[in-house]
Amino acid sequence: MQIECVEVSPLPMINTDLEEEGGRKFPAVVEEFHRKISRADSFLFASPEYNYSIAPPLKNAIDWASRAPNVWADKAAAIVSAGGNFGGGRAQYHLRQTGVYLDLHFINKPELFVYAFQPPAKFDADGNLIDAEVKERLKQVLLSLQKFTLRLQGQC
Structure with a gap:
């Protein structure tokens, strides 16, 4: 399994006025994002909760990649979250x-x-996951995603 972290912060706020050629051409950073999403077999989404929803930069990225052609379609995905209480x-x-x-x-x-604000600490000062139990649970999520991806692709 190969995992690539795709950065969404460089994407401009979605705005169809930035599209050219009748919506067939996007700003260069969006075009590159589209290519990365299109090449991926599956997705692991990680987002904190903002007002009972996902983080605005993630929603923006989702919206850009859904512009025709929708490069999310027919792909497997999993979601993980870290936050307080049940916000995630x-x-x-x-x-x-x-x-x-x-x-x-x-x-x-x-x-x-992941309940990030309850002891023991789940992350170190640099944001790295350090909790062994959570690491194992994350591993199980990834293995399940891999198996489901292969099944959707007709490989198992």
């Missing part, structure tokens, strides 16, 4: 709702909601 869960469920329109296929289990 709310974000996950909202992302699942968005994924319905995008034709994304999310794994159902296992789910991973």
Whole structure:
């Protein structure tokens, strides 16, 4: 399994006025993002909760990649979140709702909601995951995503 972190912060806020040639050409940074998403076999979304939803930069990225052609369609995905209480869960469920329109296929289990603000510490000062139990649970999410991806591709 190869994992590539795709940065979404360079993307401009979605604005169809930035499109050219009748919506067939996007700004260069969006074109590159489209290519990366298009080449991926599946996706692992990680987002904190903002007002019962996903982080605005993630929603912006989702919207850009859904512009024709929708490069999310018919691909497998999983979601993980870290936050306080059940906020991350709310974000996950909202992302699942968005994924319905995008034709994304999310794994159902296992789910991973990390309660980041309760001891013991789950992350170090640099944001690296240090909790062994959470690492194992994340591994199980990734293995499930891999298996589901191969099944959707007709490889198992």
